[in-house]
Amino acid sequence: MNKDKTKQKKVRFKSLVIEGTKYRTHFTRKFENRKPWIPENPLHILSFIPGMILKVFVSEGQKVREGQDLLILEAMKMKNRIKSPLDGKIKAVNVKEGEKVPRDLLLIELDVATE
Amino acid sequence: MPLKRKIKELQKRRQEVLLGGGEKAIEKQIAMGKLTARERIRKILDDDSFHEYDLFVEHEARDFNMDKKILHGDGVIIGTGTIYGEPVCIFAQDFTVAGGSLGMMHARKITKIMDHALKMRMPLIGINDSGGARIQEGVNSLAGYGEIFFRNTLSSGVIPQISVILGPCAGGAVYSPALTDFVFVVDKISKMFITGPEVIKTVLGEEITMEDLGGAHVHSEISGNAHFYAESEEECFEQIKKLITFIPRNNMQKPRTFETREPKSDYQIEKIVQGDPTQPYDVRDVVRAIVDDSDFFEIQEKWARNLVIGFGRMGGRTVGFVCNQPLVLAGVLDVDSSDKAARFIRYCDAFNIPIVTLVDLPGYLPGADQEHAGVIRHGAKVLYAYSEATVPKMTVILRKAYGGGYIAMSSRHLRADFVFAWPTAEIAVMGPEGAANIIFRKEISEAKDPDKMRKQKVKEYKEKFANPYVAAAKGYIDSVIEPEETRKLLLHAIEVSASKAISGPKKKHGVPPF
Numbered sequence A: 001m002n003k004d005k006t007k008q009k010k011v012r013f014k015s016l017v018i019e020g021t022k023y024r025t026h027f028t029r030k031f032e033n034r035k036p037w038i039p040e041n042p043l044h045i046l047s048f049i050p051g052m053i054l055k056v057f058v059s060e061g062q063k064v065r066e067g068q069d070l071l072i073l074e075a076m077k078m079k080n081r082i083k084s085p086l087d088g089k090i091k092a093v094n095v096k097e098g099e100k101v102p103r104d105l106l107l108i109e110l111d112v113a114t115e
Numbered sequence B: 001m002p003l004k005r006k007i008k009e010l011q012k013r014r015q016e017v018l019l020g021g022g023e024k025a026i027e028k029q030i031a032m033g034k035l036t037a038r039e040r041i042r043k044i045l046d047d048d049s050f051h052e053y054d055l056f057v058e059h060e061a062r063d064f065n066m067d068k069k070i071l072h073g074d075g076v077i078i079g080t081g082t083i084y085g086e087p088v089c090i091f092a093q094d095f096t097v098a099g100g101s102l103g104m105m106h107a108r109k110i111t112k113i114m115d116h117a118l119k120m121r122m123p124l125i126g127i128n129d130s131g132g133a134r135i136q137e138g139v140n141s142l143a144g145y146g147e148i149f150f151r152n153t154l155s156s157g158v159i160p161q162i163s164v165i166l167g168p169c170a171g172g173a174v175y176s177p178a179l180t181d182f183v184f185v186v187d188k189i190s191k192m193f194i195t196g197p198e199v200i201k202t203v204l205g206e207e208i209t210m211e212d213l214g215g216a217h218v219h220s221e222i223s224g225n226a227h228f229y230a231e232s233e234e235e236c237f238e239q240i241k242k243l244i245t246f247i248p249r250n251n252m253q254k255p256r257t258f259e260t261r262e263p264k265s266d267y268q269i270e271k272i273v274q275g276d277p278t279q280p281y282d283v284r285d286v287v288r289a290i291v292d293d294s295d296f297f298e299i300q301e302k303w304a305r306n307l308v309i310g311f312g313r314m315g316g317r318t319v320g321f322v323c324n325q326p327l328v329l330a331g332v333l334d335v336d337s338s339d340k341a342a343r344f345i346r347y348c349d350a351f352n353i354p355i356v357t358l359v360d361l362p363g364y365l366p367g368a369d370q371e372h373a374g375v376i377r378h379g380a381k382v383l384y385a386y387s388e389a390t391v392p393k394m395t396v397i398l399r400k401a402y403g404g405g406y407i408a409m410s411s412r413h414l415r416a417d418f419v420f421a422w423p424t425a426e427i428a429v430m431g432p433e434g435a436a437n438i439i440f441r442k443e444i445s446e447a448k449d450p451d452k453m454r455k456q457k458v459k460e461y462k463e464k465f466a467n468p469y470v471a472a473a474k475g476y477i478d479s480v481i482e483p484e485e486t487r488k489l490l491l492h493a494i495e496v497s498a499s500k501a502i503s504g505p506k507k508k509h510g511v512p513p514f
Helices: A002-010 B002-018 B023-031 B037-044 B104-120 B139-155 B171-179 B197-204 B210-214 B216-222 B233-246 B283-290 B335-350 B368-372 B375-388 B403-408 B432-439 B441-446 B450-465 B469-473 B483-496
Strands: A014-018 A021-025 A044-046 A051-056 A069-075 A078-083 A088-093 A106-112 B051-053 B076-083 B086-093 B124-128 B161-165 B168-170 B182-186 B191-193 B228-230 B297-299 B307-314 B317-324 B355-361 B393-402 B418-421 B426-428
Touching (some): A021 B432, B037 B233, B051 B104, B076 B104, B086 B104, B124 B171, B161 B171, B161 B233, B168 B171, B182 B216, B210 B216, B283 B307, B283 B317, B317 B335, B335 B375, B368 B375, B393 B403, B393 B483, B418 B483, B426 B432, B432 B450, B441 B450
Parallel strands (some): B086 B124, B124 B161, B317 B355, B393 B418
Antiparallel strands (some): A044 A106, B051 B076, B076 B086
């Protein structure tokens, strides 16, 4: 028992705050790897699924209308048409046709229409 | 003369079939670091207790030249035997025969032993080691899986069902283990997944190894699909045998009782637990301090470690333990630990095993990830499981029991039969810091020195409410006890609740937040 205690003293605990109280404790790997929440940016078009860019319809500087096709992302044998969520301008196209993309990759950046 | 010849013929036929896929295939199986299906059965069951059925079953596939192939026993061995004298039904898929693939007759053998187990009300052990559906048998193979899943569900809560993953178990096949009570995995041998690495690569372009996708570590640490993890098949078999000693044969019986043994003196509660509720300790040592022989058989040891579940014996009788673990994440409830607790509570309730709950939690884990993962829905399972359970429920509040966490952890309000609290217990609507900040917000913000005022108010609140006596005054807890009295009082509680009989309103079944 005493041996265990000296061992325990060497263990580094972390602190977890709940309702203002600090607790000394260990973390789990899952807890440490949790992803912080980031608010969605409507100007960033991300790949919602890993796949392949079949077609890119727009280019940098081009004006687009809400609902206009931006590109086709092929995944799970489905051709997904990615549409513009708003009226605006293409700030950057980060992918090429035929490119394989992972999930949550920034495909296209938009600018809000200024007129 | 003809009689002897006929017996000889039987012996010859047996000899042939007993070799399964033949010597070459057996060599391959051993080279993979695996035991053969027959060896596994022999090692799990008592010596010479195995009686095999359907040794001479043959497959009925006719397409793709299958009619010319002989598959001994159709790739699965079924039968009955005993473990420490307790009867069990068992099946083991034989990877040496067509990769243990599941065809119609293979499935029929499994369902035959499942039907037998349910009819005879005895535990079922299934050893999975199979490449999956036998593609040549097409939809008949799918039908086979469906028939197995249906029986798993029908038997759930009636007989204990144990799945042992000793090889691949992929695709639809994984759902039979998932429907059973306990899943055993072995390092480097077990592989479970719905879609394999090849499919993931072609469809999603992601590369992942079988081990990283669905190995023993994954299911015992990350997914929570497995309940027991072992380094070797032999260790796994010892775990299975030990489990059998804790559980009853079926839902109409109680687990076997053993001789009472005192806990080992190495475990002294007052040396394990510190009075300050922010300091960690290993709650498993508290369990060891109160169970017979300090023998605690933990379940899902590596997954959702902020909550501990498992079996121990008190006075020789099996008890299920559900404990917050202050050593990990301060013992909070979250999505995974709620799932872990709820399923185990329902298992104990179904199989007449009293539940002892050791409470020490600050509440629920805060965070957008938890909320978005449905901590409401998952947390509700704990409330549901405790409320629904009619087995004797004993609760010991060791230290903090705040807010919703207090209610969820087998409180009086969910019909715990006995609620004990240590003098270190703090039963309150929330932690003292949080509560004082809300109640005395005005005083604190208007004070000349808000920090000093906050500290003073927290202290005041602590003195008044951070104790077991407010709840004791309302009868929400039955007794405030000295930690050293815990075993004695739990033994008493288990003794006097042995004849507990209550029943709720009549219903077909509830609608738990699955």
